[in-house]
Amino acid sequence: MSSTAGAPVLGDVAHRGAVLAVLAHPDDESFGVGAVLAALAAAGAEVRVLCLTYGEASTLGASVDLATVRRHELTAAAERLGVTNVVLHDFPDGHLGEITPATLDKVVQDSLGDVATLVVFEPGGVTGHPDHQAATAAALRVADRNKLAVLEWGVASTVADSLNAEFATTFVALDGDGTVDIAVDRAVQLAAIACHESQARDNPVLTRRLQLQGPVERIRAHPPARSADTIS
Numbered sequence: 127m128s129s130t131a132g133a134p135v136l137g138d139v140a141h142r143g144a145v146l147a148v149l150a151h152p153d154d155e156s157f158g159v160g161a162v163l164a165a166l167a168a169a170g171a172e173v174r175v176l177c178l179t180y181g182e183a184s185t186l187g188a189s190v191d192l193a194t195v196r197r198h199e200l201t202a203a204a205e206r207l208g209v210t211n212v213v214l215h216d217f218p219d220g221h222l223g224e225i226t227p228a229t230l231d232k233v234v235q236d237s238l239g240d241v242a243t244l245v246v247f248e249p250g251g252v253t254g255h256p257d258h259q260a261a262t263a264a265a266l267r268v269a270d271r272n273k274l275a276v277l278e279w280g281v282a283s284t285v286a287d288s289l290n291a292e293f294a295t296t297f298v299a300l301d302g303d304g305t306v307d308i309a310v311d312r313a314v315q316l317a318a319i320a321c322h323e324s325q326a327r328d329n330p331v332l333t334r335r336l337q338l339q340g341p342v343e344r345i346r347a348h349p350p351a352r353s354a355d356t357i358s
Contacts, residue, residue: 135277135308136345139171139243139275139277140169142275143241144173144243145173145243145244145277146243148176148237148262149176149261150179151179151184152177152179152322153181153200153325155177156315156319157322157325159247159279160203160207160318161311162279162310162343162345163175163207163208165310166245172210173208173210174210174211175211175212176237179217180192180196180197180219183218183219199321199323199324202321203318204318206314206317206318207318213237219257222260223256225260227264230260230261234264234268235268242275243274243276244275245279247261247262248278248280248300248346250298252298252300253295253296254296262278269350275348278346278348279300280298281297281300281335281339282339282344283301284338285299285335285338287299289334289338293330300344305346306347308344309341309342310341310342312336312341
């Protein structure tokens with residue numbers, strides 16, 4: 127069950143400490159969780175991004191050195207969002223699901239530092255993309271082992287259903303217990319999206335998704351897992 131009373135959730139996350147978004151591609155931090163990251167930064171959280179690929183396999187903005195283009199776009203977008211640190215890895219775009227879980231987990235683990243909360247796409251990857259799913263799965267495993275909080279981002283079933291019907295996409299809805307709809311100001315997110323010129327220039331699905339969502343984002347927060355000896 128979702129509600130629109132979720133604004134305090136982001137305040138609680140920001141108060142807990144540093145936040146790390148674990149993502150698959152440059153632009154996931156803007157096109158996806160951009161409004162959430164911007165809101166967390168505005169609430170005082172130190173926001174960091176771990177991106178696992180350069181996004182070089184994208185069919186949008188294809189160029190001789192798309193990887194370099196997307197790296198520069200990510201750096202610019204992160205600055206707009208208020209992200210304080212970006213770590214970019216060069217795992218093969220489109221093949222994260224083929225990387226051993228232990229390898230991805232180590233990369234996430236090595237990026238934790240003093241992070242208190244991991245921000246991720248919901249487990250279905252939002253769009254159903256295997257790379258998104260692999261990035262989230264690694265983050266969830268590391269969060270569980272380190273007793274960290276997790277903040278999932280996704281879209282409502284009405285948004286997913288509309289996009290799938292209109293564009294034959296494979297969006298997966300974030301529904302069920304714990305989901306909340308929060309009001310967001312998209313101004314910062316839109317500025318960050320504009321930095322990803324290679325990917326945003328001809329992207330009707332993104333445009334329509336933002337239109338359908340309006341000034342609302344759907345999230346689900348998971349508190350830190352309790353250790354076994356604290357469970358009665």
